[in-house]
Amino acid sequence: MASGRSRTRLAEAGLAALLGPAFFAGSALAQTPVCDRPVFLTLDTGHMEVAPLIAEVLARQHVKVTFFAANERTKSGDGSLGSHWAPWWKARAAEGHEFASHTWDHVYWRADVPGTPPRFRVRASAGPDEGRDLVWTAAQYCGQIDKAAQRLREMTGKKPLPLFRAPGGKTSPRFLRAAKACGYEHVAWAPAGFLGDELPSETASNAALLKKALNDVRSGDILVAHLGIWSRKDPWAPTVLEPLIVGLKEKGFCFRTLRDHPGYRGWIAQAN
16 A cells, blocks of 8 residues: 555656646746846946845845946955855855856956958056057957956956946947957946046035936946945945845836846857
């Protein structure tokens, strides 16, 4: 005679055979909220002082974001991708966030240099060449993208997305082609997605920035803010972050990472 546990297993097997796999697939899908009006919040590195508070807001609101990381100077520790902040990044990976490169030394594209092969005038805002105007080959710039991506993988144990964000969002068509040739698609942001945390607080108050974002953000927009801006006296984050998330949710928006963005899904799948 079958035991109670065996009878239960047999009953479960019979139910599965009767209802079929489609029922259980549908049940799994039902547990995943439908996202008809997605927005894609991205956070670039900064001085990191507000990073722990930002992480608390994201966890409390059950929001996943895409972090673009460079090894920038920080208010505490040895740089935003240094050993001091490594546990913080690892914890974000465990929560399901995504990561991508912002170049290692936060290197700005400034101009194309005529000639072949492609070369670019650049300026780093971190690292040993901070503030210096340099001319780099495409391979040198790609090396900067790679270095940050590799460090993210070391810290998080998670493969970063094959995406990058040029500091300041400054690019040219030639520059973007060169980056794509070495495996990285660039991610900019929507006009309404510029959340204004880099603006002076004297002329762009937190209240004004929140109101503007809630009025202007549209479905499909990529949003950008930072993990701390040195020059802003009244920090945008986390003061505006939670009211913005709550307000957008109330308007029917949902939050997704760039892994789910229709403009990048194919590129990411191909790279993987």
